[in-house]
Amino acid sequence: MNELIYFFNYVVVAGSVTGCIYAMGAIGVTLIYSILRFAHFAHADMMTLGAFVVLLLTLAFPHAGDALGLPTAIVMLPLAMIFTSLVAVGIDRVFYQPLRAHGVKPIVMVIASLGVTLMLQGLIRLFSGTGAESLYVEARKAIFRIELPGVTRPIIITEPQVILFVVTLVAVIGLHLFLTRARLGKAMRAMSDNPDLARASGINTKLIITLTWIIAGSLATLAGTLLSLDVAFKPDLSFFLLLPIFAAAIVGGVGHPYGAIAGGFLVGFAETLAVFNWSVLLRPLRDSLPSWLELPNNLALVGTEYKIVVPFFILIAVLIWRPTGLFKGKVI
Amino acid sequence: MNPSTQQTPSQRPFPRREILLFGGLALVVLAVFASMGPAYATRMMVEAACYAILALGLTIQWGYAGQFNAGIMGFVALGGFSATFFSIPVNHAFWASDLPGRLGWVLLAIVAAVALVLAVSRIDRLGVPRWLRTLITVIVALIAYLVVISWLRSVTGDIESQVEFIGGLGLPVWLGWIVGGVLAGGIGYVIGHICLGLRSDYLVIATLGIAEIIKAFLKNSDWLTRGTATISPLPWPVPDPGEVGFVTARALYFCVTAVLIAVIFFLLHRAYHAPWGRMIRAIRDNEVSAAAMGKSINRRRQEIFVFGCILMGLGGAVLTSFTGIFDPQGYLPLNHTFLVLVMVILGGPGNNLGTLFGAVLVYVIWIMSGPLALALMHLVTALGGDWFGWQPGNLDSRALQARVFVIGLLILLVLRFAPRGMIPERVAQHD
Numbered sequence: 001m002n003e004l005i006y007f008f009n010y011v012v013v014a015g016s017v018t019g020c021i022y023a024m025g026a027i028g029v030t031l032i033y034s035i036l037r038f039a040h041f042a043h044a045d046m047m048t049l050g051a052f053v054v055l056l057l058t059l060a061f062p063h064a065g066d067a068l069g070l071p072t073a074i075v076m077l078p079l080a081m082i083f084t085s086l087v088a089v090g091i092d093r094v095f096y097q098p099l100r101a102h103g104v105k106p107i108v109m110v111i112a113s114l115g116v117t118l119m120l121q122g123l124i125r126l127f128s129g130t131g132a133e134s135l136y137v138e139a140r141k142a143i144f145r146i147e148l149p150g151v152t153r154p155i156i157i158t159e160p161q162v163i164l165f166v167v168t169l170v171a172v173i174g175l176h177l178f179l180t181r182a183r184l185g186k187a188m189r190a191m192s193d194n195p196d197l198a199r200a201s202g203i204n205t206k207l208i209i210t211l212t213w214i215i216a217g218s219l220a221t222l223a224g225t226l227l228s229l230d231v232a233f234k235p236d237l238s239f240f241l242l243l244p245i246f247a248a249a250i251v252g253g254v255g256h257p258y259g260a261i262a263g264g265f266l267v268g269f270a271e272t273l274a275v276f277n278w279s280v281l282l283r284p285l286r287d288s289l290p291s292w293l294e295l296p297n298n299l300a301l302v303g304t305e306y307k308i309v310v311p312f313f314i315l316i317a318v319l320i321w322r323p324t325g326l327f328k329g330k331v332i
Numbered sequence: 333m334n335p336s337t338q339q340t341p342s343q344r345p346f347p348r349r350e351i352l353l354f355g356g357l358a359l360v361v362l363a364v365f366a367s368m369g370p371a372y373a374t375r376m377m378v379e380a381a382c383y384a385i386l387a388l389g390l391t392i393q394w395g396y397a398g399q400f401n402a403g404i405m406g407f408v409a410l411g412g413f414s415a416t417f418f419s420i421p422v423n424h425a426f427w428a429s430d431l432p433g434r435l436g437w438v439l440l441a442i443v444a445a446v447a448l449v450l451a452v453s454r455i456d457r458l459g460v461p462r463w464l465r466t467l468i469t470v471i472v473a474l475i476a477y478l479v480v481i482s483w484l485r486s487v488t489g490d491i492e493s494q495v496e497f498i499g500g501l502g503l504p505v506w507l508g509w510i511v512g513g514v515l516a517g518g519i520g521y522v523i524g525h526i527c528l529g530l531r532s533d534y535l536v537i538a539t540l541g542i543a544e545i546i547k548a549f550l551k552n553s554d555w556l557t558r559g560t561a562t563i564s565p566l567p568w569p570v571p572d573p574g575e576v577g578f579v580t581a582r583a584l585y586f587c588v589t590a591v592l593i594a595v596i597f598f599l600l601h602r603a604y605h606a607p608w609g610r611m612i613r614a615i616r617d618n619e620v621s622a623a624a625m626g627k628s629i630n631r632r633r634q635e636i637f638v639f640g641c642i643l644m645g646l647g648g649a650v651l652t653s654f655t656g657i658f659d660p661q662g663y664l665p666l667n668h669t670f671l672v673l674v675m676v677i678l679g680g681p682g683n684n685l686g687t688l689f690g691a692v693l694v695y696v697i698w699i700m701s702g703p704l705a706l707a708l709m710h711l712v713t714a715l716g717g718d719w720f721g722w723q724p725g726n727l728d729s730r731a732l733q734a735r736v737f738v739i740g741l742l743i744l745l746v747l748r749f750a751p752r753g754m755i756p757e758r759v760a761q762h763d
């Protein structure tokens with residue numbers, strides 16, 4: 001049983017955590033793609049920016065969360081979401097909109113978003129330095145240990161992980177209700193299906209674009225902050241997020257929010273399973289194995305240093321066999 | 333980004349803009365020679381020349397064909413590794429032991445495993461249902477992978493503990509440069525084969541990913557590259573500074589790169605004005621009508637992507653040999669991907685002369701901006717300390733981050749205000 005608990009702690013929990021983060025990032029990427037028709041490479045840096053704003057706010061008011069019994073970073077989330085959304089809308093107005101008005105090819109927009117990536121990275125590192133910092137400024141991370149009868153090893157889950165699961169659930173359900181029930185949400189889907197028709201039928205496309213950036217910015221802040229809360233804030237967070245997020249969006253089918261969620265979890269679990277050392281699970285069987293079959297100590301598919309390879313190969317596999325993604329999205 | 337709409341007169345006008353811009357650039361370079369001394373300036377010029385090769389690689393991908401490669405760093409690192417592996421001295425301790433034999437057996441086992449998996453993936457021709465074939469193939473591939481990888485881990489572990497790393501081949505360095513180009517072209521072929529039929533965004537993602545993977549591989553394969561321990565010094569194809577002094581040695585190296593650039597430039601010029609070049613431009617500007625004219629779009633795209641990657645591998649090899657140290661961690665997306673991008677879009681995508689101009693100009697600015705950024709940073713912190721009590725540490729690394737910001741801003745400004753670069757592409761009209 002101990003081995004199963006180990007598996008649960010290191011695969012099910014860890015995989016869900018990465019899955020939630022990737023899913024929220026991929027929803028943003030996929031929404032921006034379906035409204036604006038380009039792959040927004042600065043998205044991972046918007047996540048970093050959101051987390052960085054939360055870090056600054058937490059440093060400024062370290063005890064703001066005590067009254068509510070939540071980590072201060074969570075209390076500061078709404079403010080940071082507003083700020084990041086404003087920055088996202090501002091970036092769109094200053095940099096993307098003129099290019100759109102010129103009618104450039106989508107690939108030029110992609111290059112522009114790479115430029116934005118560099119600007120955001122430069123700014124964040126200029127102010128934060130390059131080291132890692134914990135979002136728990138003057139508090140400690142609560143760790144829950146759930147003891148099961150008959151097992152020595154407890155199930156371990158931390159406070160930020162619980163918050164992450166709750167927030168992801170709320171965000172996904174909220175987004176679903178928004179897209180299917182609200183007038184603006186329906187307008188957004190209409191614009192994603194056919195922008196010209198949407199414009200002709202009187203939908204305010206400018207408003208929809210602004211709204212898209214607000215949603216994407218808020219989700220990016222949520223994902224970035226919760227990830228930093230779980231581990232630590234690193235200015236180079238975006239490097240490790242960019243490829244998995246795009247892999248998730250493409251696996252799920254580009255322009256398909258529900259597909260993005262599925263893709264996020266798929267990529268998250270694939271990463272975790274690939275670096276998991278399977279020989280741990282086989283250890284109880286060791287005594288009953290025939291003598292010629294010796295178990296190696298390391299049965300992980302790839303070493304942790306090659307984690308980045310996993311989303312890449314998922315991406316390649318999907319591009320070869322099913323370029324539309326699992327949920328029949330658009331082909332970029 | 334639609335150069336063909338520009339009306340150029342049929343006879344070539346006097347190239348006033350080119351002469352003015354290159355004259356100004358020459359003055360800037362002379363100023364660097366005067367202020368920083370010839371040793372520094374020749375080093376800068378050699379590096380700028382290496383970057384010019386990279387930029388020519390990108391200009392044929394992005395400028396000629398509209399494919400954007402965001403993984404130049406990976407091809408540079410691959411070329412650098414090849415130059416290193418071919419040129420550094422042989423590690424006799426490795427070849428004297430039984431390790432080469434064991435490594436050879438593992439490599440054979442890898443080939444055998446690949447052959448086995450390929451064979452198993454064909455058993456549907458013997459009447460096995462397709463779903464069962466897929467299942468069997470996946471299981472066989474997984475087992476073969478795990479077996480081979482555990483053998484490889486044990487051999488490489490022994491190599492690292494007994495002889496540190498496998499060493500080089502001790503061959504002339506230019507052989508490594510050529511192989512570097514070939515390796516990069518091979519990777520480019522695979523990537524292009526998968527992505528070029530789809531919209532170009534996929535190519536950006538895939539190249540970005542492959543670059544990080546190549547870097548991760550080179551960084552973590554200590555048995556092959558010594559990883560973070562780095563390899564130095566790398567031999568030069570010309571007498572090195574110890575024999576003839578810094579300035580002469582670097583000037584000789586510059587001659588080598590200049591010859592390389594001249595050859596590449598001539599070949600590209602001929603290709604661009606040949607029917608092949610017109611076909612490439614036709615595909616870029618109007619894919620549908622090019623396809624209607626019976627042009628094989630994907631094959632042409634594949635060609636141009638592979639050519640670009642070969643140039644990047646070659647440029648990376650030349651650059652790494654010159655730097656004299658192979659450090660996988662030293663390959664950064666900023667220095668080796670985005671800097672090249674700025675060179676190309678600022679100079680003029682699709683115009684070889686413009687690309688050369690952009691490469692030298694941007695590299696001079698980049699090199700000189702280091703001290704400038706540091707001075708600016710000191711000023712800002714002095715003011716910030718006085719006004720807000722802001723006292724950040726390690727100024728040097730922060731000053732580097734300011735350059736990241738500037739490069740990003742530069743990309744956006746060029747795209748917005750000069751989308752065709754300083755020396756725009758000039759399409760000859762044949763009336």
